[in-house]
Amino acid sequence: MDVYxxxxxxxxxxxxxVALGALTGILSGMFGVGGGFLTTPLMIFYGIPPTVAAASAASQVTGASVSGVFAHTRRxxxxxxxxxxxxxxxxxxxxxGALLLGLFNALGQTDTVISLLYVILLGSIGWVMARxxxxxxxxxxxxxxxAARKRRHHPLVANLPMRWRFYKSGLYISPLAPLILGMTTGILTMLMGIGGGFVLVPVMLYIFGMSAGVVVGTSLxxxxFVTIASTMMHALTTRAVDxxxxxxxxxxxxxxxxxxxYLAQRVPAEKLRMALAVIVLLVAVRMAIGLTYRPDEIYSVAPL
Structure with missing residues (x-):
C-alpha cells in the first residue's frame, strides 16, 4: 500500500x-521510553530524509505522551x-536548536550532524545501560x-545558587539545574526528534536525586510541551513536519x-534493560557505518 x-x-x-510505529510503541510499552530515539534512525534507514524524520518523530512523540501525562496526573x-x-x-x-539547524542547513551538513549525534548519544547511553x-x-x-543506588544530589547540583523547594520531588536545589537540563533536551528534541525521556529520567534520578514516584510523570x-514547541518550530522554520x-x-x-x-509484565527487568541496550547499540553501530561507508557509485540518477 503505497502512500505519498x-x-x-x-x-x-x-x-x-505503521509497523515502524508499532515497533517503537512496543519498545515504549516494554521499556518505559518514548521511542523517538529509535523512530528517527529507523525512518532514516528506510529512506526518509533525516530532517523530515526528526521533525515528524517529534510530532509523533507529542501524541504518544498525552495519555501518559493524564495517567500520571490522576495518581x-x-x-x-x-x-x-x-x-x-x-x-x-x-x-x-532551530538556530543550530539553520546554521547546519546553511553549511549543508544537517543530515551528517543528526546522524553523528545519534551515534554519540545512543552509543554512550547504550554502553552504560548494557554495563x-x-x-x-x-x-x-x-x-x-x-547494591542499590543512593538517592542524593550530585555535587555540581548541590553547589548551584538560588535554591528552591520542590516539595513534590523532595528536593531543595537551584532551579538552574532543571533549567539547563530542559534546555539540553530541547536542543536534542529539535535536532533529533527525540522526546528526551531516556536522558531526563536518569539525570533526575541519579544526579538530581529526585523522588522516583514523580520522575516518569514529570518527564512526560x-x-x-517541549515536543509541541519543537513541532511548531519545525513547522515555522524547516517546514519538515510531514x-x-x-x-x-x-x-x-x-x-x-x-x-x-503486556510483554513487560512477563519478562524480568534486567533482561528488558539488556535487550534495550543491545538494540540501542546496534542502531548506533548501523548509524556509524552509514557515516563511514563509501558506496560504489557516489552519484546516481534514478526516477522519483
Whole structure:
C-alpha cells in the first residue's frame, strides 16, 4: 500500500511505516521510553530524509505522551513546579536548536550532524545501560545482592545558587539545574526528534536525586510541551513536519504500546534493560557505518 508523503516528497509503503510505529510503541510499552530515539534512525534507514524524520518523530512523540501525562496526573505523579522549569528550559532549547539547524542547513551538513549525534548519544547511553544490566544479571546469577543506588544530589547540583523547594520531588536545589537540563533536551528534541525521556529520567534520578514516584510523570509532562514547541518550530522554520508520516507512526505506536506493556509484565527487568541496550547499540553501530561507508557509485540518477 503505497502512500505519498508530501513533505518528504516520496512514496512509501504505508504498512511498513505503521509497523515502524508499532515497533517503537512496543519498545515504549516494554521499556518505559518514548521511542523517538529509535523512530528517527529507523525512518532514516528506510529512506526518509533525516530532517523530515526528526521533525515528524517529534510530532509523533507529542501524541504518544498525552495519555501518559493524564495517567500520571490522576495518581499524583507529576511535580508541576519542576515540570514548569523543565518546560521553560526546553522551550529555550528548541529556539537554540532551530538556530543550530539553520546554521547546519546553511553549511549543508544537517543530515551528517543528526546522524553523528545519534551515534554519540545512543552509543554512550547504550554502553552504560548494557554495563549496568550485565552487572545486575551477573549478580542475580551468582546469588549476590545488587547494591542499590543512593538517592542524593550530585555535587555540581548541590553547589548551584538560588535554591528552591520542590516539595513534590523532595528536593531543595537551584532551579538552574532543571533549567539547563530542559534546555539540553530541547536542543536534542529539535535536532533529533527525540522526546528526551531516556536522558531526563536518569539525570533526575541519579544526579538530581529526585523522588522516583514523580520522575516518569514529570518527564512526560516536559516531553509533551517541549515536543509541541519543537513541532511548531519545525513547522515555522524547516517546514519538515510531514503530517501524513506522523499520523501513520502514531497509529502504529498507540497499538504497539499496549502489546509492549503486556510483554513487560512477563519478562524480568534486567533482561528488558539488556535487550534495550543491545538494540540501542546496534542502531548506533548501523548509524556509524552509514557515516563511514563509501558506496560504489557516489552519484546516481534514478526516477522519483
Amino acid at each position: 508523503l508530501p513533505i518528504a516528497n516520496l512514496s512509501v509503503n504505508g504498512l511498513v511505516i 499524583g505523579g507529576v511535580d508541576y513546579l519542576m515540570g514548569a522549569v523543565l518546560v521553560a528550559g526546553g522551550v529555550i532549547g528548541t529556539g537554540l 549496568e544490566a550485565w552487572q545486575s544479571l551477573r549478580a542475580k546469577r551468582l546469588g549476590q545482592p545488587v 509532562f516536559q516531553i509533551l 503530517i501524513v508520516l506522523s499520523a501513520m507512526l502514531l497509529v502504529g505506536s498507540v497499538s504497539g504500546a499496549q502489546l509492549g506493556a
